[in-house]
Amino acid sequence: MDKSTVNIKGYDIDVYSLNTVIVGTGAAGLNAADSLYNLGQTDIAIVTEGINMGTSRNTGSDKQTYYKLTVSGDTPDSVKEMADTLFSGGSMHGDIALAEASLSAKSFYKLVDIGVPFPHNKYGEYIGYKTDHDPRNRATSAGPLTSKFMTEKLEVQVKNKGIKIFDGYLVIGILTDGDSEGKRSTGLIAVNMDEMNGKNMGFTLFNCTNIIYAAGGPAGMYKTSVYPESQTGASGIAFEAGAKGINLTESQYGIASIKFRWNLSGTYQQVLPRYVSTDKDGNDEKEFLEEYFENPGKMLDAIFLKGYQWPFDPRKVDGFGSSIIDILVFNEIQNKGRRVYLDFMQNLSWGSKDGEIDFSILSGEAYVYLKNSKVLFGKPIDRLAKMNQPAIDLYTGNGIDLYKEYLEIAVCAQHNNGGLMGNSWWESNLRNFFPVGEVNGTFGVYRPGGSALNSTQVGSFRAAQYIKHNYKREPENIDRFIEVSKKQLEDKLDIALDVMQSAGEESNIFEIRNRALERMSRYGAHIRTLQGCIEGIAECAGDINTFTDSVKIGSASELPDVFRTYDILVSQYVYLYAIKEYIEKGGRSRGSYLVRDENGRLPMEGLSEDFRFSLDDGAFSDRAFEVELDNSKGTLDVKVSCNNVRPVPVEDNWFENVWNDYRNDKIVK
Ligand SMILES: Cc1cc2nc3c(=O)[nH]c(=O)nc-3n(C[C@H](O)[C@H](O)[C@H](O)COP(=O)(O)OP(=O)(O)OC[C@H]3O[C@@H](n4cnc5c(N)ncnc54)[C@H](O)[C@@H]3O)c2cc1C
Incomplete structure (x- = not known):
């Protein structure tokens, strides 16, 4: 990696030149x-807004799942x-599905090797559910913290190799050669x-052949x-x-x-918590269900x-x-402007007598489950304590005492199956640019739980492999x-300079x-409604077009x-825009949304x-919507386009033929 300094618009700006920059330190970035490095391309660096930021490092769930090929039992x-x-999840390209599956075992065993504690039995079988x-x-x-362990163990690998990490650098623009x-x-x-109040407002350039x-x-x-709040995204x-x-x-x-x-x-739901809503100020409490x-x-x-x-699914309405x-x-x-809470301290009144649930009114499935778990008694919190004490401890550890307070809830965004488009080597239509991990739109309508984490490992490896074989050239x-790059940099500098004119005002x-x-x-x-999308798009365009005029900041430290x-x-x-197009073309409720x-x-x-809704009948399952923004004329x-998905390839896997191609470097192309 070389470093030089250039002067643009009177600002001295550092430029780092190297083969590949990896943006992000989640499970995908660190593995990339x-x-x-393992493949032999060592002229690389990582740029991250914060090594401990992002979803992988800061999230989890009851039992955070990693999806992989079956490697145990019969x-x-x-x-x-x-x-x-x-x-079969729909709207996913088959060649990408095949790559995800092919590299699943390899990716999983790498994580095992570097110390992620996936459980195995006494004969070494990595059992599954x-x-x-x-x-x-x-x-x-x-x-509960599978993805956190992944980042911690991968970070050790990266640090042991001495790979440079630009920590605390926010990427604000992707430079291109402008070639249509x-x-x-x-x-x-x-x-x-760290340098926002410095002479050049922290501006830094990376001149690189490839970006992961x-x-x-x-x-x-x-x-x-x-x-997690530390994840904003940069799509x-x-x-x-x-x-x-x-x-x-x-x-x-x-x-x-x-x-x-x-x-x-x-278990948070299986213990039958009391759902209540209140007005904005916490008054007028009622059991609204x-x-x-x-x-x-x-x-x-x-x-x-x-x-x-758990995920919202219109087929389960x-x-x-x-x-x-x-x-x-x-x-x-x-619609009602109220707040909603789970209360684990009391049972719902409807269906209870003297504060105790009448369990006999439950369906067989729920009744048997709770009976087998020996929790046909008490309040939700008592059942939770018996079935899953760590679930209570988790909230205590985060300053919420479920024995004493309500838990405010909402229906929340959790994962994006779609994202930036990549081919089966995870390269975008923008050449030398490889979106990997969740930012890549690997999946379609449905995906197995845990496949997002598999994808962070597979996509990042595929991109690395492709770069190593095909894009070795110097920056x-x-x-x-x-x-x-000059004009593109000047445009970003202008945003900062325009906004800086307000510095000192109330942000x-x-x-x-x-x-x-x-x-x-x-x-x-x-x-989702068509009308809502149209209004949302118009409001959004308004905000974008008036952005630099309307933003006020106290100081340069707010520029990020x-x-x-x-x-x-x-x-x-x-x-x-993509949602609007889907609805206009007749797309109906599917996946995790209602239209x-x-x-x-x-x-x-x-x-x-x-x-009011109707279920999708699979009309678009064999197609995927692609979206491209052109703001070159400032018109957004x-x-x-809605294109057929590529099927799962059927390969001639005759060993001698593949080996021949492999020896002649015809595979990673
Ligand atoms: C509550 C919850 C539970 C989940 N449970 C599961 C599960 O059980 N199984 C499963 O497979 N998946 C699960 N997921 C999804 C999965 O955790 C994520 O898809 C995955 O961790 C994403 O990893 P990533 O490396 O792509 O991105 P992240 O881990 O989000 O990393 C992104 C990185 O990029 C950096 N960054 C972002 N923007 C910039 C910028 N402009 N400049 C510099 N750096 C930047 C961030 O700081 C961060 O370091 C869950 C997600 C959530 C929220």
Whole structure:
């Protein structure tokens, strides 16, 4: 890696030149760096806004799942079968599904080797269990913090190798050569957040042949979110640079606590907590679910089932299914302007006598489960203590005492199946740019639980392999690099300089951001209407077009949040556009969202017309929506196309033939 300094607009700016920059230190970014180094490409560095930031490092769940090929017992499994499972989720490319499956065992055993504590039996079998959308027992877990362990162990590998980490650098722009045919990425603009008050506002350039972009999901778009607060995402600048998005409509949402962000799945629901809502100030408390259910048994069953049917799923709405709970929670919050809580201290009154639940009104499934767990007694908190004490301790450790207080909840964004488009080597349409991990739109409509973590490892390795074989060349000569990048850098500097004119005034950046987040949770989350999208897009465009005029900041240290907010606005614009197109083309409710259909049915009486819906019949499962932003003329044009997905390839795996190609370096192409 070489370092030089250039002067642009009177600012001295450091430029680092190297073969590959990896953006992000989640499970994907760290593995990309480690893999590149192992493969022999050592002219690399990692740039991250914070080594301890991001989803992988800061999230978890009851039993955080890692999906892999079956490697234990007598359950038959194969690469092809696993690929078929992934592909059957709908709208996913088959060659990507095959790569995810092919490299699953390799990726998993690497994690085992570096010390992630996945459990095995005394003969060394890495046993598994069944997760959602999983016909086998392919899931495993290292406990509630699987992804955290992954980042910790991968970080050790990266540090042992002495790979340079630019920690505290926020990437604010992706540089390109501007070539309309075969446009490629040429580097990055970042700000060193320790130097925001310095002479050049922390501006730093990276001149690199390749970028592995492991910036995580676009978490910062939503107000109600169970992504960790330290994860904002950086998809907006990738769209700005010309990277296409795919399946942006497909995200996952579910009920989570919002003061401390945590999925309320599993035992939190199975113990039948009391759902209550209040007005904004905490008054007028009521058990709102009872207004909607036919009888208390059905209400309790729906709550119970939410435990293992955690993500909102429109197929589980009818007949008082578990996903009706998400709709009713959303209805209280968004339509009635109330707040919703889980109370573990008391039982719901409807279905109880003298404060004790009448368990005999439960369905067989719920009753047997609770009976076998020996919890047919007491209050929700007593049942939780008996079934899963760590679930209580987790909240205590985060300052919430479930014995004494209510837990505020919402239906939260949790994962993006879609994202930036990549091919089966994870390279974007923007050449030399490799989105990996959650920022890559690997998946389609449904995916098995835990496959996101498998994907962080597979995609990052595939990108590293491709770069090592095909893109070894040195970065551009510095003069040429500056010639190509100057205007793009000046545009970013201008944003900073424009906004800096307000320095000293009372900041409004979080007010602007907050308004945007509320918009996305209202229009672009699990309940969607065409009209809502159209309004959301118009509001978003307004915010983008007036951005630098309306933002006020106290000092330069707020510039990173200015750039993050801008990124969120651009991401929202593109995502809402994709949702609008899907609905306009006749797309209906599927995955983890409900689309208003005026010819559909209401989930239950008494709900607003916004919830009238019909289920998708698989009409778009063999196609994927691709989206491309063109803002070169400042007009925020978005092109959308709906293309057939590629099937799972059927390869001629005759050993001699593959070996021959392999020896002649014809594989990684
Ligand atoms: C509550 C919850 C539970 C989950 N449970 C599961 C599960 O059980 N199984 C499963 O498979 N998946 C699960 N997921 C999803 C999974 O955790 C994520 O998809 C995965 O961890 C993402 O890893 P990543 O490396 O792609 O991104 P992240 O871990 O989010 O890392 C992104 C990195 O990029 C950095 N970054 C971002 N923007 C910039 C920028 N502009 N400049 C510099 N750096 C930047 C961040 O700081 C961070 O270091 C869960 C997610 C949540 C929220």
